[in-house]
Amino acid sequence: MSNHNHTGTVWSNATSGVHRRSGPGTTFPINKTLPAGTPLIVLCYSQGEEQSFTASDGHVYTNTAWDFVIIDDQDPGGYVADVYVDTGGDITHQLGVQGTCTRLSQTLAGPSGLG
Numbered sequence: 127m128s129n130h131n132h133t134g135t136v137w138s139n140a141t142s143g144v145h146r147r148s149g150p151g152t153t154f155p156i157n158k159t160l161p162a163g164t165p166l167i168v169l170c171y172s173q174g175e176e177q178s179f180t181a182s183d184g185h186v187y188t189n190t191a192w193d194f195v196i197i198d199d200q201d202p203g204g205y206v207a208d209v210y211v212d213t214g215g216d217i218t219h220q221l222g223v224q225g226t227c228t229r230l231s232q233t234l235a236g237p238s239g240l241g
Contacts, residue, residue: 132220132221133165133169133213134165134169134195134214135161135164135165135211136160136166136180137162137211138212139180140179141162143160143161143162144159144160145158145163146160146195148205154205165197166195166206168193168194168211168213168217169195170230171191172192172194173223174190174205174207175207176189177189177209187220187229189209189216193213193217194204194209
């Protein structure tokens with residue numbers, strides 16, 4: 127289990143880049159297209175529409191996790207299918223249940239008065 131953000135990059139063989147969306151699925155509007163190799167900060171993840179991607183090593187990744195990512199402190203962020211983000215592993219294992227966007231939202235809106 128982790129209690130911190132995680133870094134990653136858009137897979138380098140995502141030659142046309144990846145769409146970042148307002149929610150965890152392809153039915154949500156695109157708010158930015160991120161080029162291959164873009165460094166990212168993963169704040170949390172949500173479960174959504176299943177996506178597949180073939181990495182440069184030929185491995186096919188399939189997952190329902192969508193990472194809420196930002197590219198800098200001024201970026202409002204959005205969701206990218208986890209299979210398009212190289213974090214060195216499965217984000218659901220790296221961040222654990224504490225890393226879900228629902229859990230983060232509940233924590234920020236909790237007794238401290240944030241949110």
